[in-house]
Amino acid sequence: xxxxxxxxxxxxxxxxxxxxxxxxxxxxxxxxxxxxxxxxxxxxxxxxxxxxxxxxxxxxxxxxxxxxxxxxxxxxxxxxxxxxxxxxxxxxxxxxxxxxxxxxxxxxxxxxxxxxxxxxxxxxxxxxxxxxxxxxxxxxxxxxxxxxxxxxxxxxxxxxxxxxxxxxxxxxxxxxxxxxxxxxxxxxxxxxxxxxxxxxxxxxxxxxxxxxxxxxxxxxxxxxxxxxxxxxxxxxxxxxxxxxxxxxxxxxxxxxxxxxxxxxxxxxxxxxxxxxxxxxxxxxxxxxxxxxxxxxxxxxxxxxxxxxxxxxxxxxxxxxxxxx
Amino acid sequence: xxxxxxxxxxxxxxxxxxxxxxxxxxxxxxxxxxxxxxxxxxxxxxxxxxxxxxxxxxxxxxxxxxxxxxxxxxxxxxxxxxxxxxxxxxxxxxxxxxxxxxxxxxxxxxxxxxxxxxxxxxxxxxxxxxxxxxxxxxxxxxxxxxxxxxxxxxxxxxxxxxxxxxxxxxxxxxxxxxxxxxxxxxxxxxxxxxxxxxxxxxxxxxxxxxxxxxxxxxxxxxxxxxxxxxxxxxxxxxxxxxxxxxxxxxxxxxxxxxxxxxxxxxxxxxxxxxxxxxxxxxxxxxxxxxxxxxxxxxxxxxxxxxxxxxxxxxxxxxxxxxxx
Numbered sequence: 001x002x003x004x005x006x007x008x009x010x011x012x013x014x015x016x017x018x019x020x021x022x023x024x025x026x027x028x029x030x031x032x033x034x035x036x037x038x039x040x041x042x043x044x045x046x047x048x049x050x051x052x053x054x055x056x057x058x059x060x061x062x063x064x065x066x067x068x069x070x071x072x073x074x075x076x077x078x079x080x081x082x083x084x085x086x087x088x089x090x091x092x093x094x095x096x097x098x099x100x101x102x103x104x105x106x107x108x109x110x111x112x113x114x115x116x117x118x119x120x121x122x123x124x125x126x127x128x129x130x131x132x133x134x135x136x137x138x139x140x141x142x143x144x145x146x147x148x149x150x151x152x153x154x155x156x157x158x159x160x161x162x163x164x165x166x167x168x169x170x171x172x173x174x175x176x177x178x179x180x181x182x183x184x185x186x187x188x189x190x191x192x193x194x195x196x197x198x199x200x201x202x203x204x205x206x207x208x209x210x211x212x213x214x215x216x217x218x219x220x221x222x223x224x225x226x227x228x229x230x231x232x233x234x235x236x237x238x239x240x241x242x243x244x245x246x247x248x249x250x251x252x253x254x255x256x257x258x259x260x261x262x263x264x265x266x267x268x269x270x271x272x273x274x275x276x277x278x279x280x281x282x283x284x285x286x287x288x289x290x291x292x293x294x295x296x297x298x299x300x301x302x303x304x305x306x307x308x309x310x311x312x313x314x315x316x317x318x319x320x321x322x323x324x
Numbered sequence: 325x326x327x328x329x330x331x332x333x334x335x336x337x338x339x340x341x342x343x344x345x346x347x348x349x350x351x352x353x354x355x356x357x358x359x360x361x362x363x364x365x366x367x368x369x370x371x372x373x374x375x376x377x378x379x380x381x382x383x384x385x386x387x388x389x390x391x392x393x394x395x396x397x398x399x400x401x402x403x404x405x406x407x408x409x410x411x412x413x414x415x416x417x418x419x420x421x422x423x424x425x426x427x428x429x430x431x432x433x434x435x436x437x438x439x440x441x442x443x444x445x446x447x448x449x450x451x452x453x454x455x456x457x458x459x460x461x462x463x464x465x466x467x468x469x470x471x472x473x474x475x476x477x478x479x480x481x482x483x484x485x486x487x488x489x490x491x492x493x494x495x496x497x498x499x500x501x502x503x504x505x506x507x508x509x510x511x512x513x514x515x516x517x518x519x520x521x522x523x524x525x526x527x528x529x530x531x532x533x534x535x536x537x538x539x540x541x542x543x544x545x546x547x548x549x550x551x552x553x554x555x556x557x558x559x560x561x562x563x564x565x566x567x568x569x570x571x572x573x574x575x576x577x578x579x580x581x582x583x584x585x586x587x588x589x590x591x592x593x594x595x596x597x598x599x600x601x602x603x604x605x606x607x608x609x610x611x612x613x614x615x616x617x618x619x620x621x622x623x624x625x626x627x628x629x630x631x632x633x634x635x636x637x638x639x640x641x642x643x644x645x646x647x648x
Contacts, residue, residue, distance in 0.1 A: 020344060025368070041593045044349070226646055254646035262639045269365045269595040269631035307593040314638055315586045322550055322578035 002189030005158050005182070008151040012054040015087060017043050019156070021163050024268050031287045034299045036167065037280075038160040041272050041307025047229075048156050048179055048305050049080035049143075055152030056141045057084045067091060068138040072118075072129045074100035075229055076306055077143040082113035093136060095128050103310060144178030145235025154182025160301050166191050168298040171279040173305050174198035174207045174249060175230030177238030183303055184245035195247045195293070199282030201225035202251040206233045211242060211249045226254055229275030229305060252281035260284060264304075273309040280304075326513030329482050329506070332475040336378040339411060341367050343480070345487050348592050355611045358623045360491065361604075362484040365596050365631025371553075372480050372503055372629050373404035373467075379476030380465045381408045391415060392462040396442075396453045398424035399553055400630055401467040406437035417460060419453050427634060468502030469559025478506025484625050490515050492622035495603040497629050498522035498531045498573060499554030501562030507627055508569035519571045519617070523606030525549035526575040530557045535566060535573045550578055553599035553629060576605040584608060588628075597633040604628075 022037045040048035057069055068091030071081045078094045085092035092113035096105060097120045105115055118128035133140055142149060156179075157170065170187050174180040180198045187194050200207050204223030210216065210233070220233040234242065242249075252260075261277035264270045279302040286293050346361045364372035381393055392415030395405045402418045409416035416437035420429060421444045429439055442452035457464055466473060480503075481494065494511050498504040504522045511518050524531050528547030534540065534557070544557040558566065566573075576584075585601035588594045603626040610617050 022366075039593075042346075046593065226642070255643070258639060258643055258646065261642075262635065265595050265639075266635050269363075269370065271589050271593040271595055311586065311590050313641075315582060315589075317637075318550070318585075319579070319582050322582065 002186060004147070004151045005154040005186045005189075008051075008055045009155045009158050011058050012051055012152060012155065015054045015084070016050050018159055019043050021160060022268065022270065026267050027263070031283065032296050034297075035283070036160065036164050036299070036301045037268070037270075038156055038301060038303050039270060040156055040303065040305055041270060041276055043306070045076060045079040045083055046306050046308040047076035047080070048153055048303070049076040050083065051155050052149035052152035052178060053077065053080035053084040053141065054088070055155075056146060056148035057081070057088050057090065059148050060139050060141070061088060061090065064139070066138050068093060068136060069141050070129065070132055070136065070138045071095070071141045071143065072125050073143050074104060076308055078104065078108045078113070079111060081141055082108045082111035086112045091138070093132055093138065095125060095132060097125065101310070142235070144176030144232070145237045147237065149178050150182045150185065150238070150241065152182065153179045154186040156303055157183040157186040157301070160303070161187065161190055164299070164301070166299070167194050167301045169195045169197060169293070169295065170301040170303070171197045171199055171282050172303040173227070173230055173275055173278040174200045174242070175204070175275065176232040177207060177234045177242055179303065179305055180246060181238045181241035185241065188245045196245060197282065198242065198246050198249040199278045200249055200251050201227045201230055201257060201278065202253050204231050205251050207242070208249045208251050210234050210239055211246070214243060225257075227257055227275040227278055229273065230278065250282050250285060252278060252285060256281040256284065270304070271307045271309065272304055273306050276304045276306050326510060328471070328475045329478040329510045329513070332379045333479045333482050335382050336375055336476060336479065339378045339408070340374050342483055343367050345484060346592065346594065350591050351587070355607065356620050358621075359607070360484065360488050360623070360625045361592070361594075362480055362625060362627050363594060364480055364627065364629055365594060365600055367630070369400060369403040369407055370630055370632040371400035371404070372477055372627070373400040374407065375479050376473035376476035376502060377401065377404035377408040377465065378412070379479075380470060380472035381405070381412050381414065383472050384463050384465070385412060385414065388463070390462050392417060392460060393465050394453065394456055394460065394462045395419070395465045395467065396449050397467050398428060400632055402428065402432045402437070403435060405465055406432045406435035410436045415462070417456055417462065419449060419456060421449065425634070466559070468500030468556070469561045471561065473502050474506045474509070474562070474565065476506065477503045478510040480627055481507040481510040481625070484627070485511065485514055488623070488625070490623070491518055491625045493519045493521060493617070493619065494625040494627070495521045495523055495606050496627040497551070497554055497599055497602040498524045498566070499528070499599065500556040501531060501558045501566055503627065503629055504570060505562045505565035509565065512569045520569060521606065522566065522570050522573040523602045524573055524575050525551045525554055525581060525602065526577050528555050529575050531566070532573045532575050534558055534563055535570070538567060549581075551581055551599040551602055553597065554602065574606050574609060576602060576609060580605040580608065594628070595631045595633065596628055597630050600628045600630050
């Protein structure tokens with residue numbers, strides 16, 4: 001329901017950024033359409049995850065006044081929960097695999113969260129999470145399979161549609177499905193005939209397979225994709241929501257992801273992470289190949305999920321070139 | 325005079341982008357001030373140069389109806405003149421050194437301009453330009469030492485001040501001085517007590533030396549700076565304008581430029597070229613060192629000049645890492 005998204009928007013709007021909607025003459029000419037790029041890379045902590053975290057934690061506080069919250073994540077969700085917990089005045093316990101990048105652990109700790117390490121397998125994570133929830137009694141803020149997270153994520157699409165009006169298509173990336181679920185709920189309740197398409201890396205096409213199958217959730221087994229935010233599989237809530245509200249899921253190759261990312265960086269001057277470039281890769285597929293979708297002269301929204309990418313090597317190389 | 329800037333703005337506003345003014349909570353907290361980043365990397369052709377080119381060529385057309393224009397540049401100005409000439413319906417002849425990057429030649433040619441090659445020395449360039457002007461009789465659109473270019477460049481500051489109101493400080497990069505001249509004319513005519521500071525690479529500190537000397541223009545001899553847009557020296561018009569309107573010029577090291585660039589990319593998700601990061605490097609200097617300027621809690625504008633940087637190597641490396 002759209003009302004859930006509007007409620008989420010009212011709940012979080014003083015805490016999150018209203019991110020810009022960017023356009024590009026070059027892109028519009030290339031595709032012969034009107035493209036509206038919703039830039040969640042400019043969101044707090046650099047990704048849309050801040051929306052869900054603030055919405056979920058604020059709702060939990062209103063409902064049951066917990067002293068803390070628990071989550072598991074090695075990525076943007078960890079930082080989002082850490083930030084939201086700090087600003088809303090509760091503790092954050094974040095379960096992270098031992099092999100998570102040091103820079104992500106440091107960033108999460110920087111927001112005042114406590115990191116609890118677990119083994120590197122998905123099973124290790126589930127076991128440790130259960131253990132921590134039992135020990136502390138704080139509620140779990142799941143990274144995606146939770147309506148509070150989904151409704152928070154949907155506020156990005158809500159801002160987009162409020163700003164640019166009805167769109168013919170909206171494309172969003174899909175990993176665990178939180179962003180695509182929230183986007184689709186929002187879009188379909190406001191404009192039922194807008195076509196909502198999820199875009200997924202071919203090398204992590206579990207959501208594509210689940211969607212086409214329609215009856216069971218396919219697991220994501222050792223997915224080899226550069227789009228690190230999209231390696232997880234759907235949960236029961238996101239699967240149900242996506243089946244009900246999403247028109248199609250399409251896949252893109254690793255090369256197509258990098259090519260889209262290059263376009264966003266070089267031509268639009270936007271730093272996006274690989275996962276964030278996936279919807280544009282999908283749009284290029286719709287535009288370039290035989291496709292059931294007619295996009296010429298259409299109004300198309302892309303949800304760019306985030307911009308957190310480690311640029312240490314790039315800047316080290318630059319530094320090695322300077323004369324001083 | 326501010327009226328010149330307003331006239332320029334009216335002349336070009338249908339052709340150029342009104343670029344966004346971005347802010348960052350992280351930056352504001354780090355500096356303990358309110359920073360407004362005017363993002364000319366989102367300008368057409370990826371740099372503020374589009375403003376001057378449209379203003380100059382449109383004025384030339386209104387004044388004397390030339391069939392073409394001539395300029396010399398191996399950088400952003402070449403593309404800006406090529407684009408503006410095409411859209412305003414005149415020919416563009418661009419003199420470029422033989423050793424200019426192929427990608428820049430291709431981009432300039434892509435806008436329909438004719439490239440005329442010259443030798444690689446500054447003298448070669450001057451001689452060839454004189455020759456081409458005599459042969460074709462088209463007017464020269466100088467990259468910076470021209471009031472039409474300066475007034476066009478000043479429209480970036482005009483948009484900034486119109487949007488955010490009075491600022492305590494405005495920082496702009498200085499190479500040939502066109503952007504700093506236009507910025508300073510605009511700022512001082514609207515808010516005479518706003519402090520305007522030019523920021524220059526220490527390794528190309530000719531404008532700094534000229535400004536401190538006050539009587540003669542120092543040449544830029546083989547400057548070894550990563551900020552390729554700031555390697556030129558001042559012209560007589562920009563020198564005079566800067567002496568009259570600019571409060572100070574400060575310099576930054578190559579390391580400081582890269583560090584500022586890294587901040588803009590990683591934390592603000594903005595692709596800027598090294599020259600574009602120079603004002604932020606200057607701001608970090610004012611904030612971190614013993615400085616005559618008190619910036620705490622002040623409102624500070626930064627003019628980010630552009631975002632054109634060759635990312636071929638970066639994306640080639642990424643491509644080599646993918647599994648497919």
